[in-house]
Amino acid sequence: MLGVTQDMDPHKGMFSNIGFKSILLIYISLFSIGKSFSEDVSGDEHLETMVEEEINHFSYSRTNHGIYDMGVFGAEEWAMVEKKGNQFVVKDQPFYVNGFNTYWLMIFAVDQSTRGKVSEVFKQASLVGLTVCRTWAFNDGGWRALQKSPSVYDEDVFKALDFVISEAKNYKIRLILTLTNNWEAYGGKAQYVKWGQAAGLNLTSDEDFFSDATLKDYYKAHVKASSFMTVLTRVNTVTNVTYKDDPTIFSWELMNEPRCLSDPSGDKLQAWIQEMAMHVKSIDRKHLLGTGLEGFYGPSTPDKVQYNPNTFAQQVGTDFIRNHQALGIDFASVHIYADSWMSSTISTDHLPFVKAWMHAHINDAEKILKMPVLFAEFGVSTKDPGYNSSFRDTLINTVYRSILDSIRTGGSGAGTLLWQLFPDGTDYMDDGYAVVLSKYPSTSNIISLQSSRLMIFNSKCSFRCRWGCKKKDALEEFLYHDDQ
Numbered sequence: 286m287l288g289v290t291q292d293m294d295p296h297k298g299m300f301s302n303i304g305f306k307s308i309l310l311i312y313i314s315l316f317s318i319g320k321s322f323s324e325d326v327s328g329d330e331h332l333e334t335m336v337e338e339e340i341n342h343f344s345y346s347r348t349n350h351g352i353y354d355m356g357v358f359g360a361e362e363w364a365m366v367e368k369k370g371n372q373f374v375v376k377d378q379p380f381y382v383n384g385f386n387t388y389w390l391m392i393f394a395v396d397q398s399t400r401g402k403v404s405e406v407f408k409q410a411s412l413v414g415l416t417v418c419r420t421w422a423f424n425d426g427g428w429r430a431l432q433k434s435p436s437v438y439d440e441d442v443f444k445a446l447d448f449v450i451s452e453a454k455n456y457k458i459r460l461i462l463t464l465t466n467n468w469e470a471y472g473g474k475a476q477y478v479k480w481g482q483a484a485g486l487n488l489t490s491d492e493d494f495f496s497d498a499t500l501k502d503y504y505k506a507h508v509k510a511s512s513f514m515t516v517l518t519r520v521n522t523v524t525n526v527t528y529k530d531d532p533t534i535f536s537w538e539l540m541n542e543p544r545c546l547s548d549p550s551g552d553k554l555q556a557w558i559q560e561m562a563m564h565v566k567s568i569d570r571k572h573l574l575g576t577g578l579e580g581f582y583g584p585s586t587p588d589k590v591q592y593n594p595n596t597f598a599q600q601v602g603t604d605f606i607r608n609h610q611a612l613g614i615d616f617a618s619v620h621i622y623a624d625s626w627m628s629s630t631i632s633t634d635h636l637p638f639v640k641a642w643m644h645a646h647i648n649d650a651e652k653i654l655k656m657p658v659l660f661a662e663f664g665v666s667t668k669d670p671g672y673n674s675s676f677r678d679t680l681i682n683t684v685y686r687s688i689l690d691s692i693r694t695g696g697s698g699a700g701t702l703l704w705q706l707f708p709d710g711t712d713y714m715d716d717g718y719a720v721v722l723s724k725y726p727s728t729s730n731i732i733s734l735q736s737s738r739l740m741i742f743n744s745k746c747s748f749r750c751r752w753g754c755k756k757k758d759a760l761e762e763f764l765y766h767d768d769q
Contacts, residue, residue, distance in 0.1 A: 286386075286542075286620075286622070286662055286665075286705070286706050286716065286718065292497060312755070315710075325501050326705035328723055341678065344534055348513040356496045359409060362376075363454070363457075363532050363533070364376045364500070364532055364746070365532040365571060365572070365575070366380055366532070366535050366536070366573060366655060368457065368573060368615050368616060368711075370640070370655065370656075371650065371651050371655060371656055371657050371695075371696070371697040371699075372657055372699065373616070373657050373699050373700075374571075378743060378744070379742055380740055380743055381688070381692060381700050381739040381743055382416060382417045382517060382659060382699060382700025382701065382702065382739075383414060383415055383417075383685075383700060383701065383732065383735050383736045383739050384416060384417030384418060384419065384461075384700060384701065384702035384703070385410055385415050385417075385418055385419070385702055385703045385704075385705065385706040386416055386419045386420070386472070386661075386662060386702055386703065386704045386705040386706070387406050387416070387418060387420055387705055387706050387707065388419075388420055388421045388471075388705065389420075389421070389714060390403050390406070390418075390420045390421075390448045390449045391420065391421060391422065391424065391431065391442065391445050391449055392424065392429050392442075392445070394446070394447075394448045394449050394452075395429050395441060395442055395443035395445040400445075400709060402449065402708050402710070403448070403449060403452055404452055405708040405709075406706060406707065406708045407452055407453060407455070407458055408456060409708060409722050409723075410456070410458060410706055411456040411457065411458060412735045413722060413729055413732045413736060414732070414733055414735075414736020414737060414739075414740065415458065415706070415732065415736065416458060416736075417458065417459045417460070417461060417535050417700070417702060418453060418458050418459070418460055418461070418659055418702075418706075419460070419461040419463065419538070419662075419702050420449065420460060420462065420463070421462075421463050421466070421471055421541075422446060422462035422463060422464060423463065423464055423465050423466065423471060423472065423507075424442065424471045424472060424481070424505065425465060425466075425471060425472025425476040425477065426472045426476040426480070426593050426633065427471075427472060427476070429442055430442065430472065431443065432507055434480060434559055434582070434681070435480055435503045435506060435507070436503075436506045436507065442482065443519070444522050444523075447521045447522045447523045447524070448523055450521060450523075450524070450528075450531065450533050450534070451521060451523035451524045451533075453532040453533050454531075458533075459532075459533055459534065459535035460533060460534050460535055461535050461536050461537075461538055461575070461661070461702075462492075462534055462536075462537055462538065463475075463537075463538040463540070463541050463577060464504075464507070464538065464539060464540070465504065465539075465540050465542065466536060466540065466541045466542075467540055467541055467542045467543045467544055468541070468542070473541075474491050474492070474495075474540075475491045476493035477494050477500050477503055477504065477758075478491050478493055478494055478500065480500075480503065481493070481497060481499055481500050481503070484499070486499055486500075488500075490547060492547045492548075492553075495545050495553050495554055495556075495557040496553055496557070498554075501561075503555070505564050505649050506559065506567060506710070508561075508564065508568070509568060524761040529568070529569045529571060529572070530571070533552060535572075535573065535574055536573035536574060536575050536615070536616070537562050537565060537569070537572055537573070537574050537575070538574075538575045538576070538577040538618070538661075539558065539562065539565070539574070539575070539576055539577055539747070540576070540577045541577050542577060542578070542579050543557075543558075543577060543578060543603065543621065544577070544579075544601040544602055544603060545557075545601070545602030545603070546600070546601055546602055547602070548602050549584070549600045549601070550584055550602075551583045551584055551585070551602050551603065551604040551607060551608075553602065553603045554603060554608070555604065555607055555608060555611065556606075558576060558608055558611045558614070559611040559612065559613075561610060562574060562611050562613030562614050563612060563613050565613065566612075566613040567699055573615040573616060574613055574614055574615050575614065575615065575616055575617075575618045575659070575661070576608055576609065576611075576614055576617075576618050576659075577617075577618055577620065578603055578605065578608055578609075578618045578619070578620075579603065579620040580605050580617075580618065580619030580620060580642075580646055581599060581601060581603050581604075581605060581608070582598075582599060582605050583599055583602075583603055583604025583605065583606075583607065583608075584602070584604060585604050585606055585607040586604070586605070586607075589605075589606070589645065589649070592641060592642060592645040594623065594626035594627050594638060595626060595627065597616065598626065604653065605617070605619075605646070605649070606649060606653055609650075609654050609656065610654065614656075615656065616656050616657045616658065616659055616699065617646065617649075617650045617654055617656055617657070617659070617697075618658075618659060618661050619642075619643075619646045619658060619659070619660050619661065620660070620661060620662040620664070620704075621639055621642060621643070621660055621662070621663035621664075621684065622662070622664070623635035623638050623639055623665075624665050624666055624669050625666075625678060629666075629669050629670060630638065630669065630670045630671050631665070631669050631670065631671035631672050631676050632671075635665075635680070636679070636680070636683050639663075639680065639684060639687075640683060641685050643660065643684065643687040643688075643698070644687065646660075647687070647691045647696050647697050647698045648696075648697075650697035650698075651696050651697035651753075652682075654697075656697065657697055657698075657699035658697050658698060658699055659699050659700055659701070659702065660684065660688075660698075660700070660701040660702070661701075662702060662704040663680075663681075663684050663701060663702075663703060663704060664677075664680075664703060664704040664705065664718040664720075665677050665680050665718070666716070666717030666718050667717050667718075668717035669717075671673060674725060674727070674728070676769075677720075677728065678727050678728055678731055681703070681731055681732070682731060684701050685701065685731070685735045688700060688701055688735075689735075692739075692742060700739070703720060703732070704718050705718055705719055705720070706719075706720055706722070707719040707720065707721050708721065709721060709723055709724075
């Protein structure tokens with residue numbers, strides 16, 4: 286995201302065991318009316334058995350870590366997320382993502398007075414079944430900087446990042462760790478340019494970050510010297526696990542929302558993505574790697590710019606198809622901000638755009654890129670004219686439904702990450718998009734329901750299944766029944 290700056294017990298934000306069973310039994314009743322199973326499936330008895338399995342799983346998981354335990358794989362080893370074709374997998378089972386963003390975790394973990402908020406947000410996320418968190422693994426210069434100057438690090442801040450990773454693992458939440466920012470918040474490319482100017486380089490624009498050899502070396506050194514990608518240096522001081530070997534890390538992300546307005550052709554940014562992707566992969570081949578892009582279509586696909594939210598989007602130097610064809614990039618990244626890109630006034634026109642935007646990217650990820658696509662940021666601001674929580678719930682449902690539509694056909698839609706989840710007491714950090722689950726029970730329930738739907742697919746099928754199993758038919762009414 287460009288900008289960073291009715292009460293309920295959070296423990297009740299997800300289904301209770303009894304409530305979850307009741308909901309599933311309702312769907313059983315709905316399913317039984319006017320619908321029959323295929324010959325080798327024994328009707329309601331088969332579905333009841335599957336429901337009981339899910340209830341048992343929920344009973345165990347809630348006691349320990351929320352909806353999921355060990356990332357929906359019961360007591361199995363906490364294994365690395367991989368990619369096969371257009372799906373994420375863990376130990377050859379699909380891994381669909383219901384996730385969230387909370388960018389400030391490392392900074393809050395530095396100080397003991399705020400460190401508890403890190404644990405709190407992971408706990409609340411776990412209780413509604415969220416399994417992936419995207420957060421900043423950078424702070425370039427300034428207050429509580431991780432990287433105080435090129436290749437010079439604050440060990441206390443590094444230990445805070447160690448804590449974030451270890452705490453995420455405790456709650457069975459995986460992390461997408463972003464390595465720098467397009468925007469000035471937390472330093473980003475502007476700070477790299479300032480460092481270069483202080484070293485005597487003739488730099489005239491923040492976008493020299495993408496082309497100046499010295500600045501590129503700064504970034505490469507950050508990737509390696511900070512031990513994000515090397516076995517020889519950083520070992521987590523809490524877990525004693527090297528970052529490169531830690532399956533808690535879902536993926537690395539090159540940059541948050543890279544843009545290069547000085548080169549609308551996209552050549553400059555494309556060269557940077559390719560160079561940095563290969564650099565990262567030369568050091569760490571175990572973890573997945575993403576771009577952090579917003580998903581705008583560019584010059585390489587003039588027939589697709591119609592899907593962009595405005596004409597400016599194709600002039601920012603990004604190119605969804607071309608950028609994700611860079612060697613070393615494992616999955617596609619897309620963001621969704623109709624209220625920022627189109628009109629800040631809440632409008633029903635936002636929803637058709639969201640549907641078309643998601644469908645276009647899911648289709649292109651499947652047919653052209655042949656990789657999974659994550660909608661890594663989406664949300665709506667409470668500061669928008671005409672905002673109401675009902676519209677936000679509708680938007681979230683629209684995004685979730687589009688992912689389910691892709692899942693049911695074995696498509697490339699791999700999941701979503703809400704921008705952004707905050708715990709109680711952090712309202713002063715809210716950029717307008719913060720979701721505090723304890724304050725919004727309806728939103729909490731929508732998130733819980735999506736988590737339970739994805740859990741069924743994640744826990745019951747193998748990568749090769751592609752939903753040919755009878756389980757799909759048996760649970761279709763639960764997975765796709767209109768919950769509005």
